[in-house]
Amino acid sequence: xxxxxxxxxxxxxxxxxxxxxxxxxxxxxxxxxxxxxxxxxxxxxxxxxxxxxxxxxxxxxxxxxxxxxxxxxxxxxxxxxxxxxxxxxxxxxxxxxxxxxxxxxxxxxxxxxxxxxxxxxxxxxxxxxxxxxxxxxxxxxxxxxxxxxxxxxxxxxxxxxxxxxxxxxxxxxxxxxxxxxxxxxxxxxxxxxxxxxxxxxxxxxxxxxxxxxxxxxxxxxxxx
Amino acid sequence: xxxxxxxxxxxxxxxxxxxxxxxxxxxxxxxxxxxxxxxxxxxxxxxxxxxxxxxxxxxxxxxxxxxxxxxxxxxxxxxxxxxxxxxxxxxxxxxxxxxxxxxxxxxxxxxxxxxxxxxxxxxxxxxxxxxxxxxxxxxxxxxxxxxxxxxxxxxxxxxxxxxxxxxxxxxxxxxxxxxxxxxxxxxxxxxxxxxxxxxxxxxxxxxxxxxxxxxxxxxxxxxxxxxxxxxxxxxxxxxxxxxxxxxxxxxxxxxxxxxxxxxxxxxxxxxxxxxxxxxxxxxxxxxxxxxxxxxxxxxxxxxxxxxxxxxxxxxxxxxxxxxxxxxxxxxxxxxxxxxxxxxxxxxxxxxxxxxxxxxxxxxxxxxxxxxxxxxxxxxxxxxxx
Numbered sequence: 282x283x284x285x286x287x288x289x290x291x292x293x294x295x296x297x298x299x300x301x302x303x304x305x306x307x308x309x310x311x312x313x314x315x316x317x318x319x320x321x322x323x324x325x326x327x328x329x330x331x332x333x334x335x336x337x338x339x340x341x342x343x344x345x346x347x348x349x350x351x352x353x354x355x356x357x358x359x360x361x362x363x364x365x366x367x368x369x370x371x372x373x374x375x376x377x378x379x380x381x382x383x384x385x386x387x388x389x390x391x392x393x394x395x396x397x398x399x400x401x402x403x404x405x406x407x408x409x410x411x412x413x414x415x416x417x418x419x420x421x422x423x424x425x426x427x428x429x430x431x432x433x434x435x436x437x438x439x440x441x442x443x444x445x446x447x448x449x450x451x452x453x454x455x456x457x458x459x460x461x462x463x464x465x466x467x468x469x470x471x472x473x474x475x476x477x478x479x480x481x482x483x484x485x486x487x488x489x490x491x492x493x494x495x496x497x498x499x500x501x502x503x504x505x
Numbered sequence: 506x507x508x509x510x511x512x513x514x515x516x517x518x519x520x521x522x523x524x525x526x527x528x529x530x531x532x533x534x535x536x537x538x539x540x541x542x543x544x545x546x547x548x549x550x551x552x553x554x555x556x557x558x559x560x561x562x563x564x565x566x567x568x569x570x571x572x573x574x575x576x577x578x579x580x581x582x583x584x585x586x587x588x589x590x591x592x593x594x595x596x597x598x599x600x601x602x603x604x605x606x607x608x609x610x611x612x613x614x615x616x617x618x619x620x621x622x623x624x625x626x627x628x629x630x631x632x633x634x635x636x637x638x639x640x641x642x643x644x645x646x647x648x649x650x651x652x653x654x655x656x657x658x659x660x661x662x663x664x665x666x667x668x669x670x671x672x673x674x675x676x677x678x679x680x681x682x683x684x685x686x687x688x689x690x691x692x693x694x695x696x697x698x699x700x701x702x703x704x705x706x707x708x709x710x711x712x713x714x715x716x717x718x719x720x721x722x723x724x725x726x727x728x729x730x731x732x733x734x735x736x737x738x739x740x741x742x743x744x745x746x747x748x749x750x751x752x753x754x755x756x757x758x759x760x761x762x763x764x765x766x767x768x769x770x771x772x773x774x775x776x777x778x779x780x781x782x783x784x785x786x787x788x789x790x791x792x793x794x795x796x797x798x799x800x801x802x803x804x805x806x807x808x809x810x811x812x813x814x815x816x817x818x819x820x821x822x823x824x825x826x827x828x829x830x831x832x833x834x835x836x837x838x839x840x841x842x843x844x845x846x847x848x849x850x851x852x853x854x855x856x857x858x859x860x861x862x863x864x865x866x867x868x869x870x871x872x873x874x875x876x877x878x879x880x881x882x883x884x885x886x887x888x889x890x
Contacts, residue, residue, distance in 0.1 A: 332842060353847050360844025371839040375518030376511075387507035390846035394507070418518075
């Protein structure tokens with residue numbers, strides 16, 4: 282379970298302050314975050330991931346209070362329990378699709394790139410329809426395929442929380458649906474919580490819950 | 506290992522940029538070392554050969570040109586003296602004169618016309634064939650033989666002096682009868698002939714071919730000149746070869762003198778002190794010593810320039826790496842968000858720099874080894890050109 286309590290954060294040089302009185306994400310839950318630009322959606326993701334530390338309040342990931350951890354511990358926790366999917370895929374152009382998926386193993390503290398990890402990467406890629414394309418570099422893949430690789434990378438270390446920041450924003454409608462299907466299916470399979478920032482209101486009915494940042498109103502169901 | 510893997514993958518993907526960086530760094534590492542190796546080799550080669558050459562006689566003019574030509578057969582030649590100057594030394598009984606005529610070349614190698622005593626003086630031995638015995642015969646220096654792929658039994662033609670002067674001296678085909686053992690000196694880069702053969706190339710001596718008539722019964726024989734590509738001295742025509750003019754006037758580029766003793770050397774030096782004498786006698790050791798001093802003064806300047814260029818080049822390489830870091834900010838940000846451990850990004854950049862510098866180091870080391878291994882030949886070639 283991810284729990285946020287009395288969270289308050291402001292960037293040092295900004296006049297915007299994000300305040301979240303309370304937010305709870307249950308395991309396996311799919312939650313969408315919507316709202317105009319500049320209302321703090323991405324900041325919330327960064328706070329949940331421990332990329333930035335709140336000025337006050339707490340962020341708990343299971344029994345760990347990530348907001349109270351030091352930098353190294355937050356990095357390690359992030360690597361072990363949180364998966365990121367970015368709008369621009371953020372793949373490394375010089376690595377093959379397989380090596381991109383395994384990238385977290387190469388940079389994260391305590392991660393061990395062994396045969397089991399490689400097998401998991403291959404299994405994830407197969408489940409995402411990337412078999413036969415794992416030796417290609419991102420430049421040789423379509424945008425949909427690139428986002429599938431990014432999705433595999435986010436899931437490869439079995440995260441408890443997947444944070445998707447406009448993950449379908451750069452995709453055409455067909456790929457958008459396909460990636461979202463995969464995102465739901467894979468997170469459900471892994472038992473991970475999905476928190477997805479999106480501007481696409483057509484996708485909202487598919488989420489369990491929607492957080493509207495324009496009013497910071499949590500609503501059950503489709504409409505915001 | 507992971508940092509090395511990622512760094513290597515990045516450098517391989519951007520291979521053109523990596524190659525440029527490696528080559529720049531390799532050059533910066535290798536140039537000062539190679540310069541030092543060659544300078545040390547040059548100094549050793551210059552001074553050793555000069556030390557082993559007591560005196561050189563030649564036309565008054567640049568002492569350096571005379572020494573370089575007499576010792577290293579360089580292209581810079583003073584005006585020749587005459588054979589009379591050499592004979593004059595012989596007549597004193599104070600020294601053995603070894604005349605050299607270095608006016609011609611073949612296939613980029615200097616043809617050195619001299620006497621058989623030169624080979625004893627320089628301790629030159631044959632690795633193949635025999636010594637020159639007849640007009641038109643040649644023995645090759647080891648490097649020339651290797652470069653041209655020639656040996657005893659082959660021939661080589663002297664280079665024409667003027668391609669457009671049909672009335673001029675024809676090149677002479679030289680019969681190679683031997684190859685000298687390598688010495689790591691200028692002798693390896695030379696083609697040796699008897700000095701009379703060099704005078705034949707100069708057109709001072711020549712032979713005559715027989716004139717045949719197509720009609721044996723004809724009373725009048727009509728002969729027409731024909732253009733030949735080169736002259737050839739054969740068993741059939743060698744006896745017809747003869748020289749014109751006063752032998753005392755035949756040209757000699759320089760004369761190596763081997764004095765009987767120190768006293769003889771001193772006496773000879775005293776006889777050629779007159780500045781009005783068109784012939785001078787030099788001590789190669791002093792002339793070359795001055796040159797070496799000058800080279801090492803220039804080297805100090807070169808070191809300073811190399812240092813400045815090195816700093817600039819490494820600054821450029823550093824800037825390239827810094828710009829690469831800036832260009833990869835998104836990648837670094839992704840790594841950070843994914844949970845890259847502290848210092849991982851720094852390790853990644855360090856790994857890239859280490860790989861680049863290691864590759865550059867290997868290339869620089871290999872280049873230095875190659876230069877060091879061929880140092881004598883390179884120095885001999887540099888000194889001859």
